[in-house]
Amino acid sequence: MSKPKVASDWLAGCAGCHMSLLDMDERIIQLAEMVDIRSTPITDLKEPDEEGVDVGVLEGGINNTTNEHVAKVMRKRCKILVAMGDCAVFGGVPAMRNLFTIEEALKRAYVETESTDSEGMIPQDEELCRPTKVRAVHEVVPVDIFLPGCPPSADQIFYVLSELAQGRIPEIKGDKLQWH
Amino acid sequence: MIRLQIDGQTVEVAEGTTVLQAAKQAGVHIPVLCDHPALTSFGSCRLCLVEVEGARTLQPSCTMPVSQNMVIRSKTPAVEATRKFILELIFSERNHFCPFCQLSGGDCELQNAALEHGMTHWPMQPNWNDFPVDASNTFLLLDHNRCILCRRCARACSELVGMDTLGFAERGSATMLTADLGEQWGMSTCISCGTCEQVCPTGAMVNRFSAYQGHKSQAEAVPTVCVGCGVGCQTVVYVRDNRVIRIDGDFDAELNAGVLCREGRFEALLEKGDRVSQPMVRKDGKLVPCSWDEALSAAAAGLKDQPAAWASLRLPAEALATMKALCDAVNAPVAMIEAGVTGPIPPKLGMKVEDKLGSKDGVLSTSEWRGSFTEVYNVHAGANFKAAQAYGLTKEINANGKKSALVALADEIPSEALLDAVKPVGKLVVLASYKSMLTELAEVVLPVATWMEQSGHYVSLTGTVQEGRQLVKPVETVRSSEAALAGLVEKMGCSVKADWQAVLA
Structure with a gap:
């Protein structure tokens, strides 16, 4: 039997969860022996294989139409979807934006920021994705495993991925469950 | 004595004991949010629901008195599922995002309850209503976004302190914690004794002198005595890395029973100027x-x-x-x-001292305080x-x-x-x-x-x-x-x- 394939991607988050993933140090070699690491933000392949992967991992909440698209592609192409980190699980820090309208947020970011010169303008190009309310991943696509934490520790991430690699569903509880 | 069974254990307790207290005596853990050992039972959070044999629905153990031959089950799948659902509802109500709260990581009773119940996510997302933050009090900050309306603070203000400054306005999901009748906290009759903050189960109330200094759960808790005045309140002081990060009242203390005053809780932490460090x-x-x-x-x-x-x-x-x-x-x-004169001392604490002394004895006095209906004490x-x-x-x-x-x-x-x-x-x-x-x-x-x-x-x-x-x-x-x-x-x-x-x- 071939090794299970794992793909990951990064949505509205800070990349801290992927940093935490790398923080597992030499265990990443052990992990690479157990699974076939496919597309991730830190490997060359940028999209999960069309023929599908076994485990998809998403970091970050969903805050625009591109995030929505990426989440839907990942869901379609993976058997088990893991929401990794507080942003993917709850919406996290980016979701603070939901307390304002999108217009207010854009204006603050592109026009009112202290470092913006007098020509500050909100990007309007049709090719660009549209910002939306920030949502947890499970509000857009069904999620199988929730791994909260800001970020989840390397131990937690290693536990989840190694359990999945060995064909078991990880139990997120006790010392494997943290929120902050 | 009343005999009852809790999770298969038979216990005998005095009449009038609540099911929750009986469970504690039997060593059975029932999670709570609104209940506090120093306050009267209230039953607002419903986290302590248990199965009572013969009862139509689950019952809150904190307000239910024991009765003869009662059979209680506190850990059935129905109870566990209901408690989890209650937590889901509480989390959906206001902004309970943990990464930007200083209590996260051990000191928040709400987060601890969620982790205890294996909550990995919120099936219902928050509704994104923005609640105000009242930063008008010099010693305390109130973030309504984190409030779960458990009313521990208002009960403490009334039952332990005797000020009745804190209360609740409106009903249902529009309920808001208020000082006096909607006054800004810093302008209200509040004497800033901080007892409310000590009992708050979430990050809704913030002690400005202790916030972000480190977690209570990771600090050394030292029982000691306040030297602010002659009352001699017993305190629990939290020390971390040779630094005092927080002073709490000791709820087991006979005299002050958890209550301190502004001076004992907050001002004691202040440096009074440049130190003399050498002879x-x-x-x-x-x-x-x-x-x-x-x-x-x-x-x-x-x-x-x-x-x-x-x-x-x-x-x-x-x-x-x-x-x-x-x-x-x-x-x-x-x-x-x-x-100098120390005060304002919480009225209930002052009254206890006066009772013990038999009179004001030349060391206590009372004074009006910002138009409140009760008089506060001063200690000389x-x-x-x-x-x-x-x-x-x-x-x-x-x-x-x-x-x-x-x-x-x-x-x-x-x-x-x-x-x-x-x-x-x-x-x-x-x-x-x-x-x-x-x-x-x-x-x-x-x-x-x-x-x-x-x-x-x-x-x-x-x-x-x-x-x-x-x-x-x-x-x-x-x-x-x-x-x-x-x-x-x-x-x-x-x-x-x-x-x-x-x-x-």
């Missing part, structure tokens, strides 16, 4: 740092000439006794350094007033003709009255923690510990002898007042026997 003697008109030995020799020489003395009531009994014995040996009268006696009285220290001394003075000021800031009394007396030896007008006048300054840097005993107004524990270590060159005085005794070559306990017994 100093005056040379050519200037105070210059020197060794302890040199400073003690200079002090002993200075005090040879008709001394008078003043002692702070914030000193432990041990230091006061040494001071008195030394002064007796050199025939110096000792006055108490009058503590320092922490060790009773011990000082027992040792024979007097409120005033006649310093006429005295040529030198020993002032054990410790961590107090000298009052105008003290300065006026001391100024006419010649050579001045001061034991002080902070630089002040008085150390400016001194011939010799001995650096001594603050209240949190020394241990010793305190006698409360109601006569209880209590131990104050050393919480943090001072820098090497700072000694406790007792040690500094003992050094002085040795240098002056007096034979002094100070037994702090003998006189008090």
Whole structure:
């Protein structure tokens, strides 16, 4: 039997969860022996294989139409979807934006920021994705495993991925469950 | 006695006990949010629901009294599922995002309950209503976004403190915690005693002096006694890395039962100025740092000439006794350094002290407070007033003709009255923690510990002898007042026997 394939991607988050993933140090070699690491933000392949992967991992909440698209592609192409980190699980820090309208947020970011010169303008190009309310991943696509934490520790991430690699569903509880 | 069964265990408890209390006695853990051992049961959060055999629905164990042959099940799948659902509802109501809350990571009872129930996510997302933050109080901050409407704060304000400042307005999901009738907290009748913040299960109330200093759950909790005034409230002080990060009232204390005042909870944490960190003697008109030995020799020489003395009531009994014995040996009268008026003391606490004393006894007074309906108390006696009285220290001394003075000021800031009394007396030896007008006048300054840097005993107004524990270590060159005085005794070559306990017994 071939090794299970794992793909990951990064949505509205800070990349801290992927940093935490790398923080597992030499265990990443052990992990690479157990699974076939496919597309991730830190490997060359940028999209999960069309023929599908076994485990998809998403970091970050969903805050625009591109995030929505990426989440839907990942869901379609993976058997088990893991929401990794507080942003993917709850919406996290980016979701603070939901307390304002999108217009207010854009204006603050592109026009009112202290470092913006007098020509500050909100990007309007049709090719660009549209910002939306920030949502947890499970509000857009069904999620199988929730791994909260800001970020989840390397131990937690290693536990989840190694359990999945060995064909078991990880139990997120006790010392494997943290929120902050 | 009532006999009942909880999770298969038979327990016997007194009539009137709640199911929750009975479970605690049987060692069965039932999670709670709105319930607090020091407050009356309320039943608003529903987290403590249990199955009662024969009852149609799950019942809140915190408000349900036990009855004969009751059968309780606290861990059935239905109970667990309902508790999880209740938590889901609480999390969906307001903004409970943990990454930007200082309690996250051990100190939040709501987060702990969620983790205990294996909540990996919120099936219902929050509705993104924005709630206000009231930052008008100098000592406390109120973030309505984190409030779960458990009413612990309002119950504490009413039942323990007696102010009734906090209350709730509106109904259902529009319910809001209010001070008075919607007044800004800082402008309200609140006396900033902080009891509400101590019982708050979430990050809705923030102690401005302790926020972001570290978690209670990771700090060392030291039971000790407040030296803010003579009431002698028992406290639990949290210490982390040789720093006091927080002072809580001790709920097990007989007198104050968890309650403290503004001074005891918050102001005790403040530094009162620049520290005196080295012994100093005056040379050519200037105070210059020197060794302890040199400073003690200079002090002993200075005090040879008709001394008078003043002692702070914030000193432990041990230091006061040494001071008195030394002064007796050199025939110096000792006055108490009058503590300023302390207050506002919570009305219920003040009433308890008054009851125990039998009257206001000249040390308590009451005053109106910002138009509230209750009067607050003020205390006119320092922490060790009773011990000082027992040792024979007097409120005033006649310093006429005295040529030198020993002032054990410790961590107090000298009052105008003290300065006026001391100024006419010649050579001045001061034991002080902070630089002040008085150390400016001194011939010799001995650096001594603050209240949190020394241990010793305190006698409360109601006569209880209590131990104050050393919480943090001072820098090497700072000694406790007792040690500094003992050094002085040795240098002056007096034979002094100070037994702090003998006189008090």
